[in-house]
Amino acid sequence: KQEVTQIPAALSVPEGENLVLNCSFTDSAIYNLQWFRQDPGKGLTSLLLIQSSQREQTSGRLNASLDKSSGRSTLYIAASQPGDSATYLCAVFGGATNKLIFGTGTLLAVQP
């Protein structure tokens, strides 16, 4: 059974700092991995999608990497801003289950 874990569970940083969020998964037989952002009481916004054959994806100040063999992904946020404050979720889409399995989330607070 696929399990997805995110570390840390919560993170508070001053504005301008670069930061890394971690995601690990137990079954490396995945098709792709997505990073999402969720603001309080809202739906999920897709940030980045990494296919299993890719090593990283970039969008603006965000960079996500994938090491499928070790079951790890990281989301790097450069020059953080207060508007980045949200919960960040990683999710893997696996071959065995054909559905998206979510991690536990990281609650990020960027202090002005």
Place this chain on the structure above:
Amino acid sequence: SAVISQKPSRDICQRGTSLTIQCQVDSQVTMMFWYRQQPGQSLTLIATANQGSEATYESGFVIDKFPISRPNLTFSTLTVSNMSPEDSSIYLCSARGGGVKDRYNEQFFGPGTRLTVL
């Protein structure tokens, strides 16, 4: 990317009643899903909505409690039946397998329906 809308955005309901949530996608998609997110928790998949056939439910969720329809490739409904306070959650519609070609494998989510059962 696919844009997903849900109605209603929120509702307050009485115990024992039912609520139907509508989900509309702005383009045809292969797969549609319904999730539940209870306060402070991550998302739990309720079921996969299959076009033209019965939905596929996850363990712990049954059709009598959460009947789902998907009459075409852009629309689905979820009904929460015989509600109790334990059903108070955010319900999210999701879709994948549509939109522009390079985002075909990406999964998108609606804004959610916040349900409170008294």
